[in-house]
Amino acid sequence: MSQRSVMIKDESEFDFPHLPPFPKNVSIAPLLRVKLSKLLSGDQAEIDRLFKASRELGFFYLDARGESAGEELVGYARELFGEGKKIFDLPVEEKVTYDLGSRGSHFGYKGCGAGTVDASGTKDRNEFYNDPGHIxxxxxxxxxxxxxxxxxxxxxxxxxxxxxxxxxxxxxxxxxxxxxxxxxxxxxxxxxxxxxxxxxxxxxxxxxxxxxxxxxxxxxx
CATH class of the missing domain: 1.10.10 (Arc Repressor Mutant, subunit A)
Incomplete structure (x- = not known):
């Protein structure tokens, strides 16, 4: 197993106590959670669930736990989130040097308020950094x-x-x-x-x- 592998023993990491509770009057999509370990072992019931979710919903959660390749993938994802935090913790003065608008590119940094969200011109409140990782x-x-x-x-x-x-x-x-x-x-x-x-x-x-x-x-x- 890769050194990046991190076993998830409970569901606590999917809880976000610092956020307001999700409103009960908002409809949610009934997404299925499909287990990678069962798919790789040829579990027909799990394969059928995957096919059903793909055909009828178009989306599904892939539970990669319990499988070495899946755990490796999760490990890389954790590292990626860690690197993302380092980027956004940088001073704004540093991040804007990679502003994607000034570079005429889809890749780079986009700061808060760079776009509008409605006809009244309300500024957005999100920032992102698009990394061309495929190169x-x-x-x-x-x-x-x-x-x-x-x-x-x-x-x-x-x-x-x-x-x-x-x-x-x-x-x-x-x-x-x-x-x-x-x-x-x-x-x-x-x-x-x-x-x-x-x-x-x-x-x-x-x-x-x-x-x-x-x-x-x-x-x-």
Whole structure:
């Protein structure tokens, strides 16, 4: 188990006593909590709950406790929240040096009052820092299997093409976001051929095979 793993022994961390009680007259979504350990062990009832939640609600909570890969993921999330606190504890003078508006970017710092929330011009009361984390080498959770539905509906060749296309798009976005990231380095980071990335960025799209003209479709097609 990773050193980042932190076992959650109770539900107390989901309580927020310093906040006002949630109003009883507000409707809430009946979200299901699905256990990762049961999914990975092939528990059919849990798989059915996941499918039902995905189809009927569109959202669900994933309980990653009790599974080494899940605990590792939770550990990284805890570290991320810790780093976020350090960022927002910085003096405002320091944070505004990374103002996203002045940089003409979606990435960077946005302070309180930078936007409006209604037609009267009421200033917002939230701040955020959008970090382009995808330009760094992504963390690989090798213990997570390929999603079941992907393997059911897509043959291996199609899955390979989907994965390759996603890597190319991420590499291009990373290059456009970071002026210091070269095409060679991006190709290396995302494990794709340099020629493929270079051709795509130069506007050369992959060729598609076309059926010859006047060719009739077979019954199988």
């Amino acid at each position: 760094r080498t992504p963390i690989s959770f090798t213990e997570f299997p390929t999603p079941l539905l992907y393997s059911v509906f897509f043959p291996p060749s199609t899955m390979s093409a989907i994965t390759k296309e996603a890597k190319i798009n991420l590499a291009i976005e990373a290059i456009q976001t970071s002026k210091k990231l070269s095409r060679w380095k991006a190709a290396e980071l995302y494990n794709i051929p340099f020629s493929t990335l270079n051709n795509r960025m130069n506007g050369h799209l992959p060729l598609c095979k076309r059926r010859p003209a006047n060719t009739k479709l077979s019954k199988l097609e």
